[in-house]
Amino acid sequence: MMKLRWDPSMLIQGQQTSVFWKEHFSQTGRKLLFILGKGFDVRMNIALTNLLYNSPSVDMTCWMIDFEEGEESSSNKYAAQVAANYTELQKLLGTRPLVEKQISLWSKKNQGKKQRIGDRQAAGLLTDFNQIAGFTDIIIDISSLPRGVYFSLVGKFLSFIDRFAADTPPNFFIVVSENADIDIKIKEKGIDEDIGYLHGFGGTLELASEREEPVVWFPILGEDKLEHLEKAHVQIRPNEICPVLPFPSKDPRRSDQLIQTYHQLLFDRLGIEPQNLMYVPERNPFEAYIRLTKAIYNYHKSLTILGGCKAVISTFSSKLLSIGTLLSAYELINHIGVGVLNVDSQGYEIDDYEEMKKLKDNSELFVIWLTGEPYTEN
Structure with a gap:
């Protein structure tokens, strides 16, 4: 490691x-x-x-x-x-x-x-x-x-x-x-028509039209992001999905509520295995960074026989957890193909x-x- x-x-x-x-x-x-x-x-x-x-x-x-x-x-x-x-x-x-x-x-x-x-x-x-x-x-x-x-x-x-x-x-x-x-x-209003990898966090994913390595997607789940998740999934076309849930959190039931909210998308439509679920502390970006980095590295190592893998992180949660994903992507981008796909809104309403x-x-x-x-x- x-x-x-x-x-x-x-x-x-x-x-x-x-x-x-x-x-x-x-x-x-x-x-x-x-x-x-x-x-x-x-x-x-x-x-x-x-x-x-x-x-x-x-x-x-x-x-x-x-x-x-x-x-x-x-x-x-x-x-x-x-x-x-x-x-x-x-x-x-x-x-x-x-x-x-x-x-x-x-x-x-x-x-x-x-x-x-x-x-x-x-x-x-x-x-x-x-x-x-x-x-x-x-x-x-x-x-x-x-x-x-x-x-x-x-x-x-x-x-x-x-x-x-x-x-x-x-x-x-x-x-x-x-x-x-x-x-x-603060409610997001309207979703970007064209989504893409953030500047400086595209890895080699945004350049490759024909991918050889499998792609693993790590969406950081938050409330009211069903349309964002669907749009990101279409863009990424991942081979494997590891949803990331905030736990522990201030609301002990938050991760359970998120699973319930996205159950149909994650398990019925996308066929995600329960063992693929990841949990990271809601209020510690460094711990989120450590767990994400290790998970991406382990995927890459286990798929070495296939030439490794590329990883995509999308954050639909709090700014604290977003910082954890930023640090993970920054550290790995020069070692493993890692990209941050952002699905942004066109405005906000309160x-x-x-x-x-x-x-x-x-x-x-x-x-x-x-x-x-x-x-x-x-």
Whole structure:
């Protein structure tokens, strides 16, 4: 078995984050780059508020990613909420530098079609390591970023750090404000017509028209994703499917409810064997990464006689579990053909925004520490 990069690892959560920020940024010489998305989600500024409350004198520059969703997106109706979040961000930063980075999620229509380009444009925000070379610490807050954007963005930062600063890497963190009750209230509207592998996470799958190796698909299951699963299955045409369920989770019955929801698709139509079901902890992205990586590696090893296999990961669940899949794909992509197939929505609608605001204080912060001091100190 290959040595896993993030085992052991560093995960900080809940009330521990306040203590961590206070201790970490009290050290002299720290210079922080904080990256977040501009959006309607009430969790947009939670992590930054927590950090500045505990480390008010931190030397920080902020990048704000302003992603244009297109005129037809149902999310446009929440422009007032986006503006309120932006005003709050400006007040939090005060005189600290705020650099706005604009990207488009869609290309302009071509012969009646439009193409999703947000992942490629997100990766293009970092073109020269000198853009980040002066920072001792880098935080990407994914709480208000679409999956396609933060996958490619985090992947690009990791690859640049590994390539240009392997000996003296900065402390690189992913932060997310987790709140399942808020997630439930944000409904996806419309599914992409054309789906594909995320930029930087295509492996060799997107290039091969005639596949020789068997393909194993690992869909990370979440609520209300039946159409997404069906569309991904048609695109991938897997030889084997290993559905991944969140367990343990805050709701002990969640995995059972998901099996019940997708029973007809998984067992009756796709013929999945019960022993193919995988379980990963809902609130530990590193453990999800370890189990996924080992499962993919073991499949590849057992199918060596057939030339190995290719693996596809699709995440239809929380952002915490999405980070686990990101790390697994990043680690394996240069060793085994691994791709991340994303099925995105064309916009979002909220059941009750005022009710969602009331749930904001129940959000829990998670800090996923990926490079830097814990991994370089003897």
